[in-house]
Amino acid sequence: MSTLINAISAPTQYINVNGTNYAYRRFGKPSDIPLVGFQHFTGTLDNWDPIILDGLAQEREILIFDNAGVGNSTGETPDNVADMAHDAADFLKALGITKIDVLGFSLGGFIAQYLADKYADLIRKIIIIGAAPQGVKVLERFPELIYKAMQKDPAERFLYIFFTATEASRAKGKETLQRLFTRTEDRDRETVQESVLAQMTAITRWGSDPVTIDLKTIQHPILIVQGSKDEMMDSDNSYQLFKALPNALLNYYPDSAHGSFYQYPEVFVNQANYFLNY
């Protein structure tokens, strides 16, 4: 316990794969199967809530990374989920990792579904937070919602997207924001405009492109987590996702929006660790 590496202190490392320099961090209790985090729209290594990662890291190794073009990673961000998943698979292969658990948040939850379908053997269990299945209409208004959010200052924007309008939810949001800035050194750079636009295209295409994944055939144990009022994904879509998947657990949290697990970090960590250990 003399060198306690956690979410705040884990150094950013790099690995070059096919010309792309991927930024990543690894920490936590050594385990055969690491839990790999797939981040939301625009999110970087520093947008994972340290209280959550450290709670999960008590029982397994955590691996978070910036996908191509995101944060400190070089390369070009694809404009579709499939290529993001392929990039992630290449990155994991380069690290010599052959089996993972997945923590997919929002856009990361789309990639999780694609990986489960096309890289089934790579994956043991999956946690999907604030996401939706392919082909959902709500993503048509994603660019409009983001445009509206961009009119606000960064703190307000964060609260607007991830929390509800109640005082209780916003207070939890402010606590989350503080936690996201606990790390002061070796922080990730903000995702550049070009990558953000490619991600936006990928997200809207998840709603409008032809559906390619037959969720009924996905056998992995999946834990779905969602807030009661996620406008961005429409909370109902997590129930639809649950109903389509043969082996999923579904957890909804009260008075919460897109950042449900930010708002109830202790509840989430308990459920996630139990699910992954079960």
Next chain:
Amino acid sequence: MSTLINAISAPTQYINVNGTNYAYRRFGKPSDIPLVGFQHFTGTLDNWDPIILDGLAQEREILIFDNAGVGNSTGETPDNVADMAHDAADFLKALGITKIDVLGFSLGGFIAQYLADKYADLIRKIIIIGAAPQGVKVLERFPELIYKAMQKDPAERFLYIFFTATEASRAKGKETLQRLFTRTEDRDRETVQESVLAQMTAITRWGSDPVTIDLKTIQHPILIVQGSKDEMMDSDNSYQLFKALPNALLNYYPDSAHGSFYQYPEVFVNQANYFLNY
């Protein structure tokens, strides 16, 4: 630890309230607020899964009872949920209990909602399994479903009502049945026909009587648990219940029916204990 009283060994006790002799059992870790179980249609003290009660009893006192006319309790079973709730409140008052957590299963989940509305101060937290809000149409076909179930032998009937048709779910059902018969002495008597019919009326009336409870005003923390395919309650109704309640968590389990918590006892105990301790 020399006298380990658990779900199997807890003696049946009796208390006379307004002329009704109520059968009940109390055990578990002494706690200021007992968790009181409200049982499903026809269910008695012996229909609570001992592995679940003992898991919960590790962290709190458990109190289960037969409501009026049910199992070993004397008296007349009311034909409506409101009077069942009033009877329960009288029973608890007679025991000198002024604050409880509620574990309401099916019909017990209806009583839980009524208590939360009309006896708000009596209750701290509530767990509702396999239930639905007032006024749901699905209860119109409850008598028909039960009639269909009655054509089967008791073991098949149990599997038909509480588990899905998959081999995996049925296998869990058979394990549950075994657990329900672990207790061999001091068992409850089966609920008599007259009480069963009154309960059936109460359940159908929960769907057809005017809605009296405004769920939006219920402030208690509530954990809702449901299976993916509960035909009796229609699984969707738990999502509707969640959306109407301001402070509820919702957990769905895969490939499971009306007996979701029977099928995943370890998952349920973890979630329930966490929720009650949180």
